[in-house]
Structures are given as structure tokens and as C-alpha cells.
Amino acid sequence: MSCLPLEQVTSLLVGCAAISVVVGTIGAILQTRIKRFLAFSAVAHSGYLFFGLCSFSIEGTQSFVIYIILYVLIGVGTFGVLIGAQRGGLSTSGVISNDGSFPAVNGRSDELAHA
Numbered sequence: 001m002s003c004l005p006l007e008q009v010t011s012l013l014v015g016c017a018a019i020s021v022v023v024g025t026i027g028a029i030l031q032t033r034i035k036r037f038l039a040f041s042a043v044a045h046s047g048y049l050f051f052g053l054c055s056f057s058i059e060g061t062q063s064f065v066i067y068i069i070l071y072v073l074i075g076v077g078t079f080g081v082l083i084g085a086q087r088g089g090l091s092t093s094g095v096i097s098n099d100g101s102f103p104a105v106n107g108r109s110d111e112l113a114h115a
Contacts, residue, residue: 007057013054020047038078044070 004012024044031037049071052064 006036010054015051017054020044020050028045042075077081089106097098 021044024040024042024047027040028037028044031040049064049067052060052067054060
């Protein structure tokens with residue numbers, strides 16, 4: 001059984017990462033629902049993570065770890081805002097407006113809007 005050379009594996013992973021970033025970003029741009037937007041955003045972020053791993057270096061691994069920690073913290077904060085909005089009686093399935101705001105929170109809950 002033969003293995004693929006490291007260059008081919010790296011090229012394959014970089015290609016998959018690039019496709020993930022493009023599909024996730026375009027998909028997120030086209031969304032009007034916040035939950036779908038976050039899902040497509042996660043697809044794009046997984047591509048960014050793969051770029052760090054594709055370097056097969058200590059720096060790439062360190063950047064991967066830092067990125068994943070920050071992404072988890074930001075994700076928890078984002079879902080915290082959505083849960084807070086839902087508990088406050090605001091709709092979390094609301095539409096994202098053209099300027100990128102979340103109108104269900106805007107003007108109704110200053111604390112959530114600032115978060």
C-alpha cells in the first residue's frame with residue numbers, strides 16, 4: 001500500500017480549506033436568517049482552521065489552537081446574546097437587515113444591542 005507524498009496531501013488540504021472558506025463566506029452573505037448565517041460562518045471558519053494545520057509547523061499548530069479558543073469564546077458570546085434575546089421575548093429567528101444589524105434587538109434591548 002502506498003501513501004501520498006506530503007506535498008500532495010498538503011495541496012489537497014489547502015484546496016479543501018479554500019473551498020470551505022469560499023462556500024461558507026458566500027453562503028453566509030446570502031443568508032437572511034441569523035441561525036443559517038452562523039452555520040455558514042462556521043463552515044468558513046473551519047477552512048481558516050485548516051490553513052493553520054496545512055503548514056505542518058509549530059507556528060501553524062499554535063495559530064490553530066489560539067484561533068479555535070477565540071472562536072469558541074466568540075461563539076458562546078454570540079449564542080448567549082441570542083438566548084438573552086429569546087428570554088427577553090425578542091425573536092431570534094429574525095431577519096438580518098441589509099446593514100448587518102439584528103433588528104429584533106435593535107432599539108428594544110440596549111444591553112443586548114451593545115453585546
